[in-house]
Structures are given as structure tokens and as C-alpha cells.
Amino acid sequence: MQHWHACSSTFARRNKRLPDSAPGAVHPGELIRDSVPGTVLPGQCFRDSSPGDFTRNFMQEREQGMTSADKKDTGTTAHAEAGQPVAMTAAELASSRHIPVLRDQVVDFARPLAAQRSPMRILDATLGLGGHSQALLEACPGAQLLGLDRDEEALALARGRLACLGFAVETRHCRFSQCAAALDSAGWESVDFALIDIGVSSLQLDEGERGFSLHADGPLDMRMDQGSGQTAADLVNTLPCEKLREIIASLGEDPMAQRIARAICEERAKGPITTTLRLADIVWHAYPKAWRAKSRHHPATRTFQALRMVVNNELGELEAFLESILARMSSGGRLCVITFHSLEDRLVKRTMRRWASGCLCPPHAPVCRCNHQPEVEILTRKPLVADAAELARNPRASSAKLRACEKCAAAHTPLTMAERT
Numbered sequence: 001m002q003h004w005h006a007c008s009s010t011f012a013r014r015n016k017r018l019p020d021s022a023p024g025a026v027h028p029g030e031l032i033r034d035s036v037p038g039t040v041l042p043g044q045c046f047r048d049s050s051p052g053d054f055t056r057n058f059m060q061e062r063e064q065g066m067t068s069a070d071k072k073d074t075g076t077t078a079h080a081e082a083g084q085p086v087a088m089t090a091a092e093l094a095s096s097r098h099i100p101v102l103r104d105q106v107v108d109f110a111r112p113l114a115a116q117r118s119p120m121r122i123l124d125a126t127l128g129l130g131g132h133s134q135a136l137l138e139a140c141p142g143a144q145l146l147g148l149d150r151d152e153e154a155l156a157l158a159r160g161r162l163a164c165l166g167f168a169v170e171t172r173h174c175r176f177s178q179c180a181a182a183l184d185s186a187g188w189e190s191v192d193f194a195l196i197d198i199g200v201s202s203l204q205l206d207e208g209e210r211g212f213s214l215h216a217d218g219p220l221d222m223r224m225d226q227g228s229g230q231t232a233a234d235l236v237n238t239l240p241c242e243k244l245r246e247i248i249a250s251l252g253e254d255p256m257a258q259r260i261a262r263a264i265c266e267e268r269a270k271g272p273i274t275t276t277l278r279l280a281d282i283v284w285h286a287y288p289k290a291w292r293a294k295s296r297h298h299p300a301t302r303t304f305q306a307l308r309m310v311v312n313n314e315l316g317e318l319e320a321f322l323e324s325i326l327a328r329m330s331s332g333g334r335l336c337v338i339t340f341h342s343l344e345d346r347l348v349k350r351t352m353r354r355w356a357s358g359c360l361c362p363p364h365a366p367v368c369r370c371n372h373q374p375e376v377e378i379l380t381r382k383p384l385v386a387d388a389a390e391l392a393r394n395p396r397a398s399s400a401k402l403r404a405c406e407k408c409a410a411a412h413t414p415l416t417m418a419e420r421t
């Protein structure tokens, strides 16, 4: 794919050249990896995005759909030599694949802080393709940003996108449950604004190879971090039938969970279920015909969602993130959480209410003994949701819910590094 390189160098060459400029960066915990590279310098734009077939497919698709007018150099895309694919910048590539949900609402919560903090420190705990990060950096001049993601392919694209636009960001390849260690490794005691936008990116959903898609065949994988953990195939081929039913019923909220689990167990007795389309087909046939006819979505949608949530321990990750982030928020700092599942939203709602509560004693206690002081003020009485215009642009925003809170000035401020050690 060398012919796609039009500026800078390949990821690999550049990775070797760029040092991690985070002062005193340490990487506690084996999963925290300074993303390769951990710091991208502004203006380091590239036109090759080596990670994965996604990029190659995309470039080929784009090439096939191109007219000669498209092939004019726009200043951001490279000249097309005869017979060669036209390259695009990382910024174009990443932004064309994922539309950030509730982006303007997130930015509205962040913007007021930019004037008060210098520099403002932003943690994007789910960097994804960098859409929210780009909007935040554009709205908050001079802000520093640390981006986390467990998906290396997404991280690489986001880094390229932000570098291309002239933003210096630090990134870490880790789970957001490890945010405290990631902040330590970046030398950040506190954060002024934190965003977590849970779920899968369109990059992950659309790529058959990643195993999340119901419509494109691929290995039944579903791991956001392809370097570790059990795959969805491991689960469907080994879990007891009752456990499968429970997962599909509780996380997928699928009324047909019993039939689906039974069908999976019958089919796997004939041979392991290893591909997405085979699983989708099994679930399709497990559904009664009349239900299939009235279902708005593919009958396997909920089963896929449930398996994905288990494979990536999504609820456990969210709980661990919420437990550790508050202590690292600066006084007056803000946290935005975007969820796509009712169980996740409930967890966020209850956690923020507990933080905002003045007393945590049992309701029947005659006097308060906990002396708990409100730690946050809730900024969203009800969760914000996408409006009709956003839904028309991005139907995937339909289940998104945004909740935000602000850390109270009186709540304890984060300990310094020295105090914590």
C-alpha cells in the first residue's frame, strides 16, 4: 500500500521517530500502553492509514466512486496519478466513518470551562475516531487532551485525524476503567472536563472483520481490543444454555431469549458457530415467523448487543470508570456520559444522584450519621437526547442519552501525586 503515502511517512516509520513527550510518563499496569505513538505532533498529517482492511476497503470504495472532478487536488487530498488510488487525509477518513452523537450538547458543557482554566485539561475516555475530541479542541482553544481507547485501530485513526488538524494530543491504549493509571502516566493530577461515549463506533460496527456486524460476514469476534479476552464465538460455543438465555434476556432484553439460547445450543452440537452471519441466521430462524414480520430490526440485533456487552464487560467497565473518575475531577470540573443502553443509563443516573446527594443514610435513620456532602451538581435533570435533525443525519443516535454533572467546589480536590504515593 506504499502508493497511498503522499505526506509524512508510514505509521510504522513515524512511530519510531516520535518520542513520547509526556513528561515523566510511566505506564503502570500492563494494559496501559502508550499508544504508538503516545503523542502526535500538530501538523503531522498523513495520507496512509495503515490500520486494517477498513482503510484499504474504504480507499478502494472511494476510488471506485470517484469522478475526475473529484480527483482534483483539494489541498487535503493527494493528486491521483493515473491508475492509482486517490488518498485522503486522516481527518477526512476518520470523520467520514463515525458521526459523533450529541456533539454540540457536549461542547456546550465544555466551552464555559475553557475561559476559566489555563490550560484546560480534557479527558476523552472513549476517543473512538476523535469526532468529539475534534469539536472540543476547536471550541476550547489551548486545551490539552488525553484520549483513551481500547481499540488500537480507532486510536491510530483518531491520532492521525487530530494531528492533521494541528492538535497535539496524548493517547493511551487502555480500558477506561484504567483511567486513573492513564492520568498518572500523563502526569495529570486532575481533569477539567471528562467525556465518555460508550458503545461501539461505526468503524467497529461496519467492519465485517471485527465481528460486530449482523449484515457483513466475519469471524464472531466482537472484541473492541482484539489483543485480549474471549471472543463472542468462545461464549456461544461454550456457555451453558441457561447462561446464554440469561445474557440474552438481561442484556439484550429479548423476549425470545429462551428459544434463541436453545437454537444456539442445538446448532453448536452440529459444529462450532464461528461466523456472524451463521449466528444471525440461527437467531432469525429461532424467532417465530409472526414476530419476525413485525420486528423493526433484525431479530438478532439484541442477541448481538448482549454478547458484545459481555465480551467487552461493558457494564463493569462503566462502573469502574465512574468509581474512579470523580476523585480526579477538578473543582468545578464537568463530566459528560453518553450511553446507548437502558442498564448503562440507569447506572449513570443512580451514580450521579448518589454523588449529588447530601445524605446517604438509610431513609429510616433518625439523624444523619454519614455527614455526606453533595459532591456534584447534576446539570441534566433529564438525559439529553438527539433531536429530529440529528436523528435524520444519524439514526444511530436514536438510543443515545447524555447526562452531565459538575463537581462541587467544596467537594474534595484531587490529591497531588506526592500525596497519593
Ligand SMILES: C[S@@+](CC[C@H](N)C(=O)[O-])C[C@H]1O[C@@H](n2cnc3c(N)ncnc32)[C@H](O)[C@@H]1O
Residues within 6 Å of the ligand: 098, 099, 100, 101, 125, 126, 127, 128, 129, 130, 131, 132, 133, 148, 149, 150, 151, 154, 174, 175, 176, 177, 197, 198, 199, 200, 201, 202, 224, 312, 317
Ligand atoms: C461510540 S465510540 C466513541 C466515538 C467518539 N466519541 C467519536 O466521536 O469518534 C466508542 C469508543 O469507545 C471505545 N471503548 C468502548 N469501551 C471501552 C473501554 N472499556 N475502554 C476504552 N475504550 C472503550 C470503543 O473502542 C470505541 O472506539
